[in-house]
Amino acid sequence: MNPAYSTIECRVCHAINPDLTDLRVRKWICSGCQTHHHRDGHSDEKLLVTYLDALESLNGGRRDRSESR
Numbered sequence: 001m002n003p004a005y006s007t008i009e010c011r012v013c014h015a016i017n018p019d020l021t022d023l024r025v026r027k028w029i030c031s032g033c034q035t036h037h038h039r040d041g042h043s044d045e046k047l048l049v050t051y052l053d054a055l056e057s058l059n060g061g062r063r064d065r066s067e068s069r
């Protein structure tokens with residue numbers, strides 16, 4: 001599976017929409033199942049922040065534990 005396809009693949013029917021290689025396209029309708037999709041940058045960002053947070057705590061959580069000793 002190509003990870004680059006994750007944002008252009010329909011989550012419902014897994015059809016690939018080749019038009020979505022243009023990152024400026026925010027909304028699209030799947031030609032396979034007619035589902036309206038939002039390419040919501042916010043949710044992706046939030047996910048990334050959560051991920052980075054988890055990584056940081058794995059690395060010792062220097063965010064608020066740096067002075068606990």
Ligand SMILES: [Zn+2]
Nearest residue numbers: 010013030033
């Ligand atoms: Zn679809």
